[in-house]
């Protein structure tokens with residue numbers, strides 16, 4: 001029998017989240033009497049740890065898919081995705097432009113070197129390009145001082161037939177927690193792009209779910225939003241849960257109790273003895289550890305659900321196991337099901353908060369050794385291990 005741990009990925013939950021986000025945008029659009037933006041579903045990092053093929057199935061209704069790796073984009077095309085594909089960081093080497101050309105990819109151009117590579121290229125057909133503006137994140141993109149010149153160079157390439165549709169993109173650095181700074185970045189972007197017509201994209205999950213951000217852009221401009229984390233059922237905000245946002249968890253990490261220890265007061269649990277019982281304590285040992293992607297920094301008190309009962313983690317997480325408090329749960333023994341996060345358990349955001357990180361990191365860090373079960377669109381579970389070496393199945 002395989003080790004009792006499993007991650008379940010729900011395609012219906014992905015579909016629900018995409019529909020829910022789209023419906024919210026349509027409602028905002030209705031109130032602003034304008035068209036809703038199109039949606040790039042962000043599937044970078046193997047669809048935030050859920051697997052590319054799950055991203056393709058769950059977000060089939062999206063207007064386009066956005067990612068980082070050329071290989072991921074090629075895999076999506078080869079799997080039959082016909083709609084737009086966006087490379088969020090564009091290309092890295094001149095020869096990548098041939099792949100961009102062959103597979104009809106849209107690219108963000110964020111740095112001088114990419115502009116030069118484009119200027120030296122001769123694609124078989126015009127490439128759709130977005131100029132990336134650095135609005136204050138100071139990570140990628142052209143600062144306002146040089147963005148106009150970069151735009152003019154792209155316009156020249158458009159006239160030569162190297163560039164097709166030309167647009168602008170920006171990425172907010174604090175859309176989740178600082179509305180004033182986000183407004184400032186938005187103003188910077190709006191001022192700079194007044195004379196840069198064309199398609200535009202500025203909103204990640206937090207900005208997409210915040211009212212009054214995307215609607216500030218001119219309705220004359222075609223707009224795309226780029227939600228990622230919310231489509232996987234986790235919250236981009238520290239102060240609003242995914243549940244409050246109407247999102248459903250896509251990934252559920254489950255395991256089983258493999259041992260039970262009855263600890264007397266004074267007995268300690270796990271490496272470093274970071275938990276010491278002060279009363280008779282029933283300790284369940286769960287077949288999940290940091291080598292499975294569970295965060296080692298989660299300490300005593302991190303929420304966990306055992307056989308439907310909400311309880312807490314005890315002591316330090318080890319490589320293959322962790323301990324949970326079964327005190328008062330006398331009927332729960334070896335074999336009992338444990339939900340580490342997801343449906344029927346704590347949210348991935350709650351576990352992440354307890355570990356001092358964000359849900360993004362936990363989802364992306366699920367270890368390859370954890371078998372996945374996919375709940376397909378017609379709700380039948382397809383158990384199965386991950387097939388490595390196949391990009392569409394690799395996590």
Ligand SMILES: Cc1ncc(COP(=O)(O)O)c(C=O)c1O
Nearest residue numbers: 042088171204205226227228229
């Ligand atoms: C450029 C860009 N757009 C969109 C996203 C999606 O962000 P989120 O997952 O917060 O929605 C990311 C994620 O890091 C990103 O880097």
